Amino acid sequence: MPRILIAECKQEVSTFNPYLSHYDDFDISYGAAILDVHRGLPSEIGGALTVFEAAGIELVPTYSARSITSGGTLGAADFRRIADEFLAAIRSAPPVDGVYFSLHGAMASEDEFDPEGYLLAETRKILGESVPIVTSLDLHGVLTDRMLQHNDAITAYHTYPHVDFYDTGVRAARLLLRIMSGEVKPVMAKVEIPALVRGDELITATGLFGRSIRAAQALEQSGALAAGMFIGNPFTDVPDLRSNSFVITDGDAAAAEREALQLAADFWQVREHLHMNLTSLSEAVDIAQEITSGTVIFADPADATSSGASGDSNAILRALKDAGYQGRALMPFVDPPAVEAAFKAGVGAVIQITIGGQMDSRFEPLPITARVRLLSDGDFINESHGSVWHGGITAVLEAHNYTLVVTSRAVSLYDRSL
Incomplete structure (x- = not known):
């Protein structure tokens, strides 16, 4: 029975966050507990498991480090601890016929700008060149030469907002099985694109970026083993940060290079449209004041905890208060002292505190x-995903017409379950 090793290490960082992230910001799992976490979930490993188990594969789960949310640059000692545990688990595993990694692609530590590439390179030293490795990645990952050098193949998300975690794992698992059986011999090509993009045109269902993704999917449907786009996380300021196209074919290097170049050229042609026209805060407040019904949404991507920011900007709240805004408002904050004061006072108490500006x-x-x-x-x-997220002790505060959801640790805010 073929044997496949499974491991996971996922974090997205913002190097502009003044606070480092640490080992305690990760959920760590070993061995069979990894399968227990993911089995039945719409995650990458969850998708891969359905493929492997249907094929009668013996699974060798080793190590999983999943960040509780995106955060600041990972401390050097913290990454060293995670890397040591990750690689020790691989060393202690029995011989395997293939490897599936679930990684993010936008990690960074104080002294390692390409943690995923490091883990892949060290894994190669342990397992050798003959054991195929396939990795699934977030399209916001920073795709490096070292990552490609030590992978036999990769798959990437085809959606933003991301809803194809499961499918990305399925595609990676199926490709790994084809490589292990000798059915295909993958060759990879990537084209670097000197562009960083943000905004609504990146929404794959409705925006221009969706054309690039659909072109990559068409390549997969017509015979390419994998294809896609990486747009990086603009807040992960590392030397290799840029956009990339990639194509993997079955032994046809010229075709891989040609199609990757075409994906990149098409992306380049529309790059100027892949940016959001921003509204000044004062103008946004004026607009909110003029609207008498419905909902006005203020988006502050630079302070988004889902992209690694600290989440303690109070600029929008201050602007609304200064303008005398009388409508209702719902706002999230990361502010541990405010939460502690709320817990000390208890439900129903009126407290005088400060909000925001505790970290940045x-x-x-x-x-x-x-x-x-x-x-x-x-x-x-x-x-x-259906998994548990941890915002730390949390308080909901009512300040006149403002409802503040205040967490004691950063947690992604795109999920309404919070």
Whole structure:
């Protein structure tokens, strides 16, 4: 019975976050516990498991480090600990016929700008060149030469917002089995694109970027082993940060290079449209003041915890208060001292605190008076994966017409379960 090793290491960082992330910001699992976490979930490993188990593969789960949310640059000692544990688990595994890794692609530590590439290179030293490795990645990953050198093949998300975690794992698992059987001999090509993009045109279902993804999918449907686009995380400021196209074919290097170049050229032609026209905060407040019904959404991507920011900007709240905005508003914050004060006072108490500016020195703490409406342990089951996320102890505060959801640790906010 063929034997496949499974391992996972996933984190996306913002190098602009003034706070480092640490080992304790990861959920760590070993051995069979990894399968217990993912089996039945719409995750990459969950998808891969359905393929491997249907094929009668003996699974060798080794190590999983999943960041609780995106965060700041990973501390050097913290990455060293994760890497040591990751590689030790691989060394202690029995001989295997193939390897499936679930990685993100946008990690960075204080002294390693390409953690995924490092883990892949060290894995090669342990297992040798003859054992095929296939890795699934986020399309916001930073695709490096070292990552490609030590992979036999890769797959990447084809959706943004991401909804194809499971399918990406399925594609990786199927490709690994084909490589192991000798059915295909993958060759990979990537083209570097000197562009960083953001905005609504990246929504694959409706935006221009969707054309690039559909072109990559068409290549897969017409015989390419894998194809896709990486647009990087603009907040992961490392030397290899850029956009990339990639194509993997069965032994046809010229075709892989030709098609990857075409994907890159088409992307390049529309690059100027792949940016969001931003609205100034003062103008946005004026718009909100003029609207008498419906909902106005303020998006602050630079402070998005789902991209690794600290989540403690109070600029929008301050602007609304200064303008005397009388409508209702719902706002998230990361502010441990405010949460601690709420827990000390209890539900129903009125407290005088400051909000925001506790971590990022660009923001001054804003004094407010608030009533403690609700207290929580901050654990919730997210709808995207069905796994448990941890926001730390959490308080819901009512400050006049503003409802503030205040967590004690950063947690991704795109899931309404919070």
